[in-house]
Amino acid sequence: MSTVQDxxxxxxxxxxxxxxRTVPEQNASDVIIVCIHCHRAVLPGSPSPRTQVQAKKAITxxxxxxxxxxxxxxxxxxxxTEMNKLGGPEVNLLQAKQDVDTLLASRGLTHAIKKPSKNGxxxxxxxxxxxxxxxxxxxxxxxx
Numbered sequence: 578m579s580t581v582q583d584x585x586x587x588x589x590x591x592x593x594x595x596x597x598r599t600v601p602e603q604n605a606s607d608v609i610i611v612c613i614h615c616h617r618a619v620l621p622g623s624p625s626p627r628t629q630v631q632a633k634k635a636i637t638x639x640x641x642x643x644x645x646x647x648x649x650x651x652x653x654x655x656x657x658t659e660m661n662k663l664g665g666p667e668v669n670l671l672q673a674k675q676d677v678d679t680l681l682a683s684r685g686l687t688h689a690i691k692k693p694s695k696n697g698x699x700x701x702x703x704x705x706x707x708x709x710x711x712x713x714x715x716x717x718x719x720x721x
Contacts, residue, residue, distance in 0.1 A: 588612035637680055648691045653677050
């Protein structure tokens with residue numbers, strides 16, 4: 578559980594240091610911290626910044642594993658959904674991709690990630706060539 582000191586330093590949602598400490602009139606021992614930046618109330622039972630950091634570390638570790646085993650798209654999708662579940666500022670898809678790219682580059686794993694297969698383009702090209710050859714054969718055999 579977080580302490581008042583932890584809550585007073587930064588907002589666990591957005592990381593801002595602009596917080597206001599308030600004490601309710603009914604019970605002087607209850608302290609509520611209000612973030613000026615994201616306007617969220619931080620109660621004593623709320624996640625501390627340390628908990629947020631641990632959750633982000635766990636997410637980044639899982640993202641690296643996903644990227645190495647299943648490819649970049651799976652890692653970006655996981656990062657996008659999990660970071661938005663944490664309750665901080667909203668992460669858009671482009672930002673999620675950039676964050677994952679930066680994370681992989683910082684760990685030197687950019688070249689270890691599986692690249693998408695380009696076999697689909699080759700198959701489509703072959704099918705198109707076969708269609709063109711069939712049309713040419715049809716016209717030459719009936720008009721010749």
